[in-house]
Amino acid sequence: MISTSTSAELAGTLDERSREIFRALVESYMDSGDPLGSRSLSRMLPMSLSPASIRNVMSDLEELGLIYAPHVSAGRLPTQKGLRFFVDAFMQVGNLQPEMRENIERQVRPEDPSRPVETLLTEASQMLSGMTRGAGLVIAAKQDTMIRHIEFIRLDPVRALVVLVGGNDQVENRVMQLPEGVTAGQLTEAANFLNAHLAGRTLSEVRSELERISEEVRNELDVLSRDLVERGLAVWAGTEDKGAARLIVRGRGNLLDGLTAGDELDRLRMLFDELERKESLVELMTLAEQGPGVRIFIGSENKLFSLSGSSLIVAPWRDAEDKVVGAVGIIGPTRLNYARIVPMVDYTAQLVSRLVRN
Template identity: 65%
Template sequence: MTKPVLDQNLQSLDARSRDIFRRIVDSYLLDGEPVGSRNLSRMLPSSLSPATVRNVMSDLEHLGLVYAPHISAGRLPTQKGLRFFVDAFMELGDLSDEERRSIEAQLKASGSGATLEHMLTEASQMLSGMSRGAGLVLAAKNEVPLKHIEFIQLEPERALAVMVTQNGDVENRVVDLPAGVTNSQLHEASNFLNAHIRGRTLAEARAEIARLKEETRAALDTLSQDLVEKGLAVWAGSESGLPSRLIVRGRANLLENVTAQADLELLRHLFEDLETKEGMVQLLDLAEAGSGVRIFIGSENKLFSLSGSSLVVAPYRDKDARVVGALGVIGPTRLNYARIVPMVDYTAQLISRMLR
């Protein structure tokens, strides 16, 4: 996990200010409640008066690290304060040998004789259970080699397009048919596709069909040509072949200990963001931009900025070291970052090894 250069004002904080700030954040991460000067003075090893602690808290507030949710309340860390804490103070924990064995056993059990989809779902569920947040996995379908595509006519102008990948995943899409398409043309288009896509990823298959445009025109009539293009375009989403498989488990965890209406409204925004898959590719961009695990706190992550949620995310890679997906944990800003970072990191490394 890379750490940015800290603001010079923050670097110059004295030991007393840093200690008080750390205790404010520790208290917030523990119970989510603001902490006041009187309670802080009792926590500190040195005998500082509540008045002295209040002065330090005022300085921290001036720097934008803490704020008072209402008059006469204690202080809570701001998003800037949480970022400062993560970058300057947080000591990452490590998974115990037992936790590592448990993660490995669960993923290997789910991956044995099962589809990649099942293994990723298990990874999302596992991250949710271990973090008490929501586990999130994004997979790039177009990286999986294809085995077979078939059209099955449902109605005169609608058909079911069935795609089978070499790892056993099966997907169905309903496609609109050009008027007048016959069953023989559906078979002809299926046969042409299967002669050229087997063993290729979706992106590679589209490039190959585009390269064979003249051959396609010579071998097929106009309606069958349209079907060939539909048979690949229906899964691709865009010319760049964006990832489209988002697996989220553990949303109920996010409802725990939520009492304020404002917090419920933030969660509603988050659930809407997770339901709307548009923009999910940004997760891959975020994960791929850095090496290893990345932490996004509140509005730092534009994808979930309305909900103010935090995201801990890491990429996983295929046998050619290409990023083919991302996984992580999303939840409130008081996630246990020190515990979740190594958990996400180890799970991403393990899935990468299993995909080789």
């Protein structure tokens, strides 16, 4: 990644003519993805320059590592270094227009305030995908479930279903093995004990509380009922994945637009494979936590998607305690319209933070 000081120094070496040619070439690439030649550039510039003069400037830009020719006698494309330089030195990011804010809020803001957070996040991902050329991405750190109600339902002599009702009335089920000889009354007794003593706590708080009141547990419950309580919590603890997160990606098909067979499709397959890795979630959360606002990673600057050569624009969203608990963003080709997408991602992250806190 080019540092801010390096970008400033590099910008100082370019005269007005070089800057205009470079800007036009990058903006054309972001619009079409095609190489641009000197004749085409001469018709786009605000100044009158011959193709020969433009070729001389392009040669200088190529020596600086800002542009390159993908094929012999082809036009030029910006390099990854050139794109980073453009983002740092040329790109101007303004505020979203009121109608764009309203559009985002209309697609993400819930009509039903009690709907699950998962639905909100899915709609945010879908919205970002629909408004950009990339795939919308939302990540949420796994939250420790708060218990509102717990119930044991016998399935057969040796198995029972543990039903856990959490915040926002979310229901999750696990199957557990029953201790030998347990009765229906003991199943009810164990569930009643948990609901009376532990409702309103998270799973981690429940385990701590059980340790604290261990003597009370022994006095109130018989051996089999105590075993049921421990097994019921153990089956949840055993399936919890510390550091796990939910990843919601919408609009992957957008990334297929304009691709041809060969290297580009191979890179896209790599991107999809990378998105499926659990390590990706941890790294995405780390990226989001490293800065207060929107971060842009172009190509290999982002080791997570470096193999596929994709760009990532990501911003954190926060809970009521101002803790980073997730991220929203866009993954796409390096020719994303960064100036347009950055404020969209930023505003979406702020909106998700507000809605989750309510």
